[in-house]
Amino acid sequence: MIVLVVVLAGSDGSPDNPPSADVRVTSCTVDAATRLPSAGLEIHNHSSKTSTYGVTVEFRASNGTRLSEGAALSLTVAPGQKVTTTAGGQDQVTRKVTCKVTKVNRIAG
Numbered sequence: 189m190i191v192l193v194v195v196l197a198g199s200d201g202s203p204d205n206p207p208s209a210d211v212r213v214t215s216c217t218v219d220a221a222t223r224l225p226s227a228g229l230e231i232h233n234h235s236s237k238t239s240t241y242g243v244t245v246e247f248r249a250s251n252g253t254r255l256s257e258g259a260a261l262s263l264t265v266a267p268g269q270k271v272t273t274t275a276g277g278q279d280q281v282t283r284k285v286t287c288k289v290t291k292v293n294r295i296a297g
Contacts, residue, residue, distance in 0.1 A: 207294035216287035225277035227287040237296035
């Protein structure tokens with residue numbers, strides 16, 4: 189039997205206050221000129237420590253197919269602080285998309 193243990197140093201992912209609960213999508217658009225999707229995000233640090241957030245967003249077609257993916261990084265978000273940022277997609281799309289946060293990393297310190 190093999191046991192694999194993975195440790196994320198500095199990760200602040202307590203079950204009482206999961207990082208995913210700190211992020212919400214505020215807008216989801218496709219730029220008419222560049223055809224690149226973007227998601228407006230609000231990050232609200234509910235933890236007790238200043239944290240850095242890494243957020244991954246999927247841009248999906250109405251049938252659920254992933255058309256693009258993007259990411260955002262916010263540094264030094266104080267406890268209780270709200271910040272806004274944008275995650276930009278990497279691939280041009282020609283139709284309306286929906287935006288879904290697929291991963292949130294919150295690192296205290």
